[in-house]
Amino acid sequence: MSEIEVDKNVERAAKLETATLSDALDRLCLVGQCYKIKPRDPSFRMAGRAFTILYGPAGSPAGTVGDFIDDVPSGSVIVLDNGGREDATVWGDILTEIAHRRGIAGTVIDGINRDVHLCLSLGYPVFSKDNWMRTGKDRVQVEGTNVPVTIGNVRVAPGDLLRGDADGVISIPKEHEERVLAAAEEIEAAEKSIREAVATGMRLDDARAQFKYHQLQTRRTGDQV
Structure with missing residues (x-):
């Protein structure tokens, strides 16, 4: 991994909350x-x-x-x-x-x-x-x-x-960081969409269903590390 890529991933991580990263780790079955x-x-x-x-x-x-x-x-x-x-x-x-x-x-x-x-x-x-x-x-x-x-x-x-x-x-872990960061960014985007939908009047349960909130931490096909 190049120094530019290392700096980029540190910057990506800095924009994410630990709670979101925790959910991403759970999805990938990492501790x-x-x-x-x-x-x-x-x-x-x-x-x-x-x-x-x-x-x-x-x-x-x-x-x-x-x-x-x-x-x-x-x-x-x-x-x-x-x-x-x-x-x-x-x-x-x-x-x-x-x-x-x-x-x-x-x-x-x-x-x-x-x-x-x-x-x-x-x-x-x-x-x-x-x-x-x-x-x-x-x-x-x-x-x-x-x-x-x-x-x-x-x-x-x-x-x-x-x-x-x-x-x-x-x-x-350094060897898994790209997949963890990508998963966390996907989770963050989904949660942002839920908040925006609720702010426009949608029911929370409907917004969560639409953006698959309850499956955000679920391991998916291809998520094996």
Whole structure:
């Protein structure tokens, strides 16, 4: 896939809601809904390619929580797999400040972050299970960079397409993104038609029947991936 095509699909994803992308994933029998990963502020929105970090329990001597930030390409989404831990953070204000300055699209954490005030004041999108102040230093360490990770029970590989909004985070496998985006765009168009029909006086049940609302997420012939 060329860089132009990659940018195009990030732009396409940015125009779609996570709920619509979720329906498209269901149609294609793909799992990409990152369970319980939420924005620290409902106004946060992001889209970009995954730059992944895998964490594990700290050894003896302990490794670091990571100095990876300078290697992350602008426009990427930083994806941190801390195994869902809620007792040790892997993201705070220094990383938020640098990521915001460098034009990184956002951060997604299977775990928690701290220093929420700064991501709120800067408008830097952070999506995580929760927030708490306890450091991950000497508790966790980086085990791998740009390796497959797990976020909210979803496998995320480097370069996969991430989309986040008020409803949470969707991860789209790179090898299936064209079909997922096309399905989501079709679903969005149908729902727009339903709204327009209702606005002109049509009954909702009739509009839904006309535009096949109840079949939008149903797997169709040729939808196999």
